[in-house]
Amino acid sequence: MIIYSRTNSDNPDFQQLVTQLDADLAIRDGDQHDFYHQFNKTAGLKYVIVAYDGQSPVGCGAIKEYAAGVMEVKRMYVLPERRGQGIATAILKRLEEWAAEMDHQKCLLETGKNQPEALALYQKNGYTITANYGQYKNVDNSVCFEKILK
Numbered sequence: 001m002i003i004y005s006r007t008n009s010d011n012p013d014f015q016q017l018v019t020q021l022d023a024d025l026a027i028r029d030g031d032q033h034d035f036y037h038q039f040n041k042t043a044g045l046k047y048v049i050v051a052y053d054g055q056s057p058v059g060c061g062a063i064k065e066y067a068a069g070v071m072e073v074k075r076m077y078v079l080p081e082r083r084g085q086g087i088a089t090a091i092l093k094r095l096e097e098w099a100a101e102m103d104h105q106k107c108l109l110e111t112g113k114n115q116p117e118a119l120a121l122y123q124k125n126g127y128t129i130t131a132n133y134g135q136y137k138n139v140d141n142s143v144c145f146e147k148i149l150k
Helices: 012-037 087-101 116-124
Strands: 002-007 047-053 056-067 070-078 106-112 128-130 142-148
Touching: 002 087, 012 047, 012 056, 012 070, 047 070, 047 087, 056 087, 070 087, 087 106, 087 116, 106 116, 116 142
Parallel strands: 070 106
Antiparallel strands: 002 047, 047 056, 056 070, 106 142, 128 142
16 A cells, blocks of 8 residues: 655655656756756755655655745656556645645646656646746746646
């Protein structure tokens, strides 16, 4: 049974998973990795979910405040051998619930064109493609999504 734990970015299991995420993104992003990496710092993230199978961390995700009423989804990752089991969807749903508990009305996020699993995950979970925002505004490789929370 998978347990989903609310924590923050100080959690060592979260940090371990993010290290694996960053290694994967360095390959997928290639020359653009340094650009994206600067926006993916984890220090100070207050709202983190880590998924555990027993004592083993198998996935994570986080949200951070982007603007009044808007949370940005960050650092979504599931171990490759655990993908396709609904863990990412469960993490995402819990992040959305947490955002709604804090009276946020919307989640937004950015992912890359070289991450087909992520693109499928967000579309499957009701996110719609929106204009690239903030630092991603003129970045061709970026795909931005948003979802209105109930």
